Amino acid sequence: MSERVLIFDTTLRDGEQSPGATMNRQEKLQLARQLEKLGVDIIEAGFPASSEGDREGVARIAREIKNARIVGLARSVAEDIETAWRAVESAQLPGIHTFIATSDIHLMHKLRMSRDEVIDRAGQAVRLARSLSDWVEFSCEDATRSDPEFMCRVIETAIEEGACTVNIPDTVGYSYPDEIAALVRTVKENVQGIEKVIVSVHCHNDLGLAVANSLAGIKAGARQVECTINGIGERAGNAALEEIVMILDTRRETMGLHTNVVTNQIYHTSRLVTSITGIPVQPNKAVVGANAFAHESGIHQDGVIKERTTYEIMDPQRVGIGKSALILGKHSGRHAFRERIKALGYDLTEDEINLTFKRFKDLADRKKNVFDEDIEAVIAEEVLRTPETYKLLSLTVMSGSDVVPTATVRMEIEGQEFHGAELGNGPVDSIYNAILKLTGRSPNLVRFSISAITGGTDALGEATIRLEEEGNLALGKGTHEDILVASAKAMVNALNRLDYLSRQPRPSVRL
Ligand code: KIV
Ligand code: ZN
Secondary structure, eight states: OOEEOEEEEOTTTTGGGSTTOOOOHHHHHHHHHHHHHHTOSEEEEEOGGGOHHHHHHHHHHHHHOOSSEEEEEEESSHHHHHHHHHHHTTSSSEEEEEEEEOSHHHIIIIIOOOHHHHHHHHHHHHHHHHHHOSOEEEEEETGGGSOHHHHHHHHHHHHHTTOSEEEEEETTSOOOHHHHHHHHHHHHHHSTTGGGSEEEEEEBOTTSOHHHHHHHHHHTTOOEEEEBGGGOOSTTOBOBHHHHHHHHHHTHHHHOEEOOOOGGGHHHHHHHHHHHHOOOOOTTOTTTSTTTTOOOSHHHHHHHHHOGGGTOSSOGGGGTOOOOOEEEOTTOOHHHHHHHHHHTTOOOOHHHHHHHHHHHHHHHHHOSOEEHHHHHHHHHHHTSOOOOSEEEEEEEEEOSTTSOOEEEEEEEETTEEEEEEEEOSSHHHHHHHHHHHHHTOOOEEEEEEEEESSSSTTSOEEEEEEEEETTEEEEEEEEESSHHHHHHHHHHHHHHHHHHHHHSOOOSOOO
């Protein structure tokens, strides 16, 4: 009989700790809706004590999502736990995830606490959390560098106080598979009461082993795994949800385990995370990378044409990768457009459909074939966008081999219209000089890239830009048939994000 492994998604919490991946409330809600559709069991929606914004974001998700448990993270501190509870209490299935470090390195240098103090603090934290919530998870931060005997005592205390899930994080991605498997076994064999709770693993990817370590933990008896879409997260990221789920799915016979994930929602969820965070997926990334199902060698192509399973261990459709459907043209109507949006997994309001339909019509007028990817880009830009302080109204660029590139930009800034022209070393440089002059901002340009969303010279160009200003990192994206307009839109989008971030209260607590 196949046993179930619970999927605890932390894209909205640990994933959001990726540099520059800050999401606004609307984006978080959109992603939470998609995670619900994906069928994850638990959504860690944020760290409510970190800021007012996070608190509100978690509360909004808690009010809306019905089919997944909504959990808020809290240090083992009364105020954090009470704040986390206030944020999640309206959820159909609420929960508190509290943690404290158990390694000597953390005790000595970070917490400055003795082992006995840590045990007391963990016990008090779980007791308080359980007085508020029926579902409480307890984590031993830096578990894999902790003394296993001490860690087992801490976990035992947490279980005595009512924790229903105990989590073993490889916080710094230090472990290798045999070690984490041994640690899970040690916990299962030595902790009193362990049979009453779910054992969970949470692995970071510093040595590229997050998925292998998670799997080793599962094989040793963990029945919950904590992971993120596309493996985004602190530093080198967390274990990638899509990889763990597809390993269990593809090797179900061998593993005898399953998840409740709706696998054909994986690809769409991955693309949504990319479009919200601006963090691209490498082409050779397992399961969701652009090349994951591409066959280049003639021998492989020949094999796949004769029989797909010769070189494909998963059916791409199982993860929701269909043929990039050539869908709509300029004669397509609103009904067909609405149906396509639904099929792509989006749940848009009437106003949002109207907005995106208008953009689609403009696009179809200029571009012969409109692909799913084009529609996704339009939705990302029109629906998921940050509140706009700055709007690009028009752009004219003069460039070529014998002229100094010059950009003339017209913008709306807080409701008022401005225009200006600037020179630059190239057309993009002149555009950025003009926009920055008009907005009066001077961020550092950390990264700029441009790519075609689909094939063909009439493809939509997508510009991605990363800016840094006073400690805030913001990603901006822009799409347009004209790559210079796409570049200008990306800059304006990033500036809006920086502006949004600078208006948010600074997180009072960072992990
Ligand atoms: O990596 C980690 O230890 C964490 C904990 C808060 C669970 O993210
Ligand atoms: Zn983590």
